[in-house]
Amino acid sequence: MKPEKPVRAGTAVVVATSGSTGAAKGVELSAAALSASAAATHARLGGPGQWLLTLPAHHIAGVQVIVRSLLAGLPPVLRGTQAFADAVAAMTGPRRYTSLVPTQLLRLLDDPAGLDALRTFDAVLLGGAATPGPLLARARAAGVTISTTYGMSETAGGCVYDGRPLDGVRVRLAHGVIHLAGPVLASGYRLDPAATAQAFIDGWFRTTDLGELRPDGTLDVLGRADFMINTGGVKVAPAAVEEVLTAQSGVAEACVVDLPSEEWGQLVAAVVVPADPANPPEVSALRAAVRERLGGPAAPKLVRFADHLPLRGPGKVDRNGVKDLLRGT
The missing domain is CATH 3.40.50.12780 (ANL, N-terminal domain)
Structure with a gap:
């Protein structure tokens, strides 16, 4: 050996x-x-x-x-x-x-x-x-x-x-x-x-x-420079979107990632953990809050709810796992 x-x-x-x-x-x-x-x-x-x-x-x-x-x-x-x-x-x-x-x-x-x-x-x-x-x-x-x-x-x-x-x-x-x-x-x-x-x-x-x-x-x-999302030529910082989402009533946690899109190049997408799974917030209200604070391109075009965010390492969100949740895999 x-x-x-x-x-x-x-x-x-x-x-x-x-x-x-x-x-x-x-x-x-x-x-x-x-x-x-x-x-x-x-x-x-x-x-x-x-x-x-x-x-x-x-x-x-x-x-x-x-x-x-x-x-x-x-x-x-x-x-x-x-x-x-x-x-x-x-x-x-x-x-x-x-x-x-x-x-x-x-x-x-x-x-x-x-x-x-x-x-x-x-x-x-x-x-x-x-x-x-x-x-x-x-x-x-x-x-x-x-x-x-x-x-x-x-x-x-x-x-x-x-x-x-x-x-x-x-x-x-x-x-x-x-x-x-x-x-x-x-x-x-x-x-x-x-x-x-x-x-x-x-x-x-x-x-x-x-x-x-x-x-x-x-x-x-x-946030991470390599996490920056370029959607339709506009750069969006996921951390900024996450900050707005978690400030909304009924949201416990959120993770924002990019998904490939023929129309936008990269799509802004989010997985949200509701504070009360039986009563999740309205997706339209979440999008409106982001749009008002950060502008239209930052508003997530895809939002899914989950009981928890997948983790990797000590408390770090597994962003590839989040993408899998959004893809339904």
Whole structure:
């Protein structure tokens, strides 16, 4: 049997990306990058604390819960299959933290015991996927201390909290695309020098996300550049359409994708998860809301309802699965 090729020198872990738009890649992260991220997170949140692990430990968010726990000298509490509230009851640290994805937050807000437990955390990190504005507002109004995070495996997890980079992290835009730099960066992709050279350039990691910087320096993430829909010559950002849809009464979640169209080139299509499956919102009302806010081309020409969105990785929507739902396959 041929021996496995060694990892890059200094590599502590290799984390697989979610592969949402293709084959997953192995991200090589050093102990220094992981530690820098963990230390900067604790500094931003107000100090070390005990962490509840609710996400898979082989994904970067789970890896970082372990690393932060090691640096804090406090054992993490593992949720496993037990109820969220029961896992929280086992926590003993003076400060308590956890990381969730939006789907988990939505379910906990609907569970009285889970919501009570959420309120006891000094901070709940929310990442892994875009968070609908209404969901975020609902959680904060319920007394949950939320910090939204932006980052990826290549940045040792979240490196921008509530739109502001962690200490040591730098953000710039190049033609609207977000570039990130700092001590949290990965060393590269395992056994893929071409992809490494394309993404990691002169100390910067070139993401595939579009963003805007507000005058105060806050970063707004607009969505993946490669998810942009060109319909009839007009470019539509799916994230913007999803934001409008999830703001409508009766909508719990939504995902917007493109489908091929002879007439339009690409068709704007949406899968919507109703808050009450027995009483879904009117499709015409959803289209009208998008049309009023973003213009006619952005209004989904195809809308289907589903009980849930297909997921891939820690809370990430499987967009190919969404397309299959829309095609009826």
